[in-house]
Amino acid sequence: MDDTDNPLLLKDQLCFSLYAASRSVTALYRPMLDELGLTYPQYLVLLVLWEHGTSPVKDLGNALQLDYGTLSPLLKRLEANGLVRRTRRADDERSVAVALTDEGAALRDRALSVPPVIGTAMGLKEEEFGVLRDLLTRLTSSVQAYTA
Amino acid sequence: MDDTDNPLLLKDQLCFSLYAASRSVTALYRPMLDELGLTYPQYLVLLVLWEHGTSPVKDLGNALQLDYGTLSPLLKRLEANGLVRRTRRADDERSVAVALTDEGAALRDRALSVPPVIGTAMGLKEEEFGVLRDLLTRLTSSVQAYTA
DNA sequence: TCAACTTAAGTTGTGCACGATCTAAGTGGA
DNA sequence: TCCACTTAGATCGTGCACAACTTAAGTTGA
Numbered sequence: 001m002d003d004t005d006n007p008l009l010l011k012d013q014l015c016f017s018l019y020a021a022s023r024s025v026t027a028l029y030r031p032m033l034d035e036l037g038l039t040y041p042q043y044l045v046l047l048v049l050w051e052h053g054t055s056p057v058k059d060l061g062n063a064l065q066l067d068y069g070t071l072s073p074l075l076k077r078l079e080a081n082g083l084v085r086r087t088r089r090a091d092d093e094r095s096v097a098v099a100l101t102d103e104g105a106a107l108r109d110r111a112l113s114v115p116p117v118i119g120t121a122m123g124l125k126e127e128e129f130g131v132l133r134d135l136l137t138r139l140t141s142s143v144q145a146y147t148a
Numbered sequence: 149m150d151d152t153d154n155p156l157l158l159k160d161q162l163c164f165s166l167y168a169a170s171r172s173v174t175a176l177y178r179p180m181l182d183e184l185g186l187t188y189p190q191y192l193v194l195l196v197l198w199e200h201g202t203s204p205v206k207d208l209g210n211a212l213q214l215d216y217g218t219l220s221p222l223l224k225r226l227e228a229n230g231l232v233r234r235t236r237r238a239d240d241e242r243s244v245a246v247a248l249t250d251e252g253a254a255l256r257d258r259a260l261s262v263p264p265v266i267g268t269a270m271g272l273k274e275e276e277f278g279v280l281r282d283l284l285t286r287l288t289s290s291v292q293a294y295t296a
Numbered sequence: 297t298c299a300a301c302t303t304a305a306g307t308t309g310t311g312c313a314c315g316a317t318c319t320a321a322g323t324g325g326a
Numbered sequence: 327t328c329c330a331c332t333t334a335g336a337t338c339g340t341g342c343a344c345a346a347c348t349t350a351a352g353t354t355g356a
Contacts, residue, residue: 007263008256010195010211014277015173015266017284019192020213022170023343024291025163030344041312044167047158058334063158065168070313072336077311094321094334108156115155118163123290124283129162132283135276136165142271143172171313178314189342206304218343220306225341242304242351 028121032114036107041066042078043111046100049084050108054099056089083107176269180262184255189214190226191259194248197232198256202247204237231255 010016026040033043041064048063049055055063061071075098078084083104089095124132158164174188181191189212196211197203203211209219223246226232231252237243272280 006199008195008198008259010192010199012281013195013263014270014281014284015177016192016195016212017281017288018166018170018173019188021284021288021291022166023213024288024295025166027344028291028295029163039311040167044158044164047156047161047164050156051154051158056334064164065171066312067314068335069315069337074312076336092322092334096335111156115161121291121294122162122287123294124287128283131279132287133160133162133165135272135280135283136162136169139270139272139280140165140169140172143169143176143269146269146271147172147176175314187341204304214342215344216305217307217345222342240304240352244305 025118025122028118029114032117036110037081038107041070041074045071045074045078045098046083046104046107046111049098049100049104050111054097056095056097058095060098078104173266173270176266177262180265184258185229186255189218189222193219193222193226193246194231194252194255194259197246197248197252198259202245204243204245206243208246226252 029040029043033040036043038046044064045060048060052059052063057068057071057075060075061067064071075084075086079086082101085099085101086096087099089097119129122129177188177191181188184191186194192212193208196208200207200211205216205219205223208223209215212219223232223234227234230249233247233249234244235247237245267277270277
């Protein structure tokens, strides 16, 4: 078998580079987020809340591309840990508003120390960050357009 | 708060682009792998076996950067589905050799139709694939060097 | 030789992801 | 009005990921 004609070589698979990179970055976050009592997806939810304030579960799902099956139990854990509060909206009883508690809002200050460490560990040049983010964003929207 | 000084904006986080891209690509694979009766991590294990033949669990773990806690049950499911066979090595009873069954080996032919579809759906230019894969590979090794 | 150590693998528990299913609340048209 | 439909969210089951722990086999040095 001629390797140059083999489309199933692991090292050539972009999908595997992506999968491995994503897990390695999550692993990089883990010890720092442990100190904050957060998992990586929980951290992402808080990023949205710190940025946009109280949001319905649906908006969190849109922002992070996660469904209720993932978010409902995750938010329940965040609530159990005292970082958010969930309340049914009065004007639409179907909707649940997720709000930061004082403790959840205060955690933002401690989280500010995280991104610089991540950036350093990634070891890319300044302009490479932009190139990579742009390629990933285009890849994702192309794939999602194809799936839809 | 001035957005340009906010290091916690979701859309600026490379880590989120990575996380979202990885999940979207896995979702792209899902319907095609469903037809083969595989999950995405199972597909990756088979890529290694198709390429290298019978391998100890340890080597699979090294190739895919997965630990025994992930691989042991995954391999048990692949074996239950008749795609691989696990046998203790005679020369070192600690090691378990994972071999393809005839059925597992035959699945390769059907898997050959998958990569072209994935490539099309990603919608990147020819040279962008290489750039992206290279950036991701460097990112991963830099992050892993930092973690170690 | 045999106790200390290392290595390969498995097990358990927690927390994502996601498909499938369910419920309850809101909406719209004949 | 009221029935079909849609929407927001929760729940359940399966399969990763990964940390922590356990077991059994192999290795090594005093």
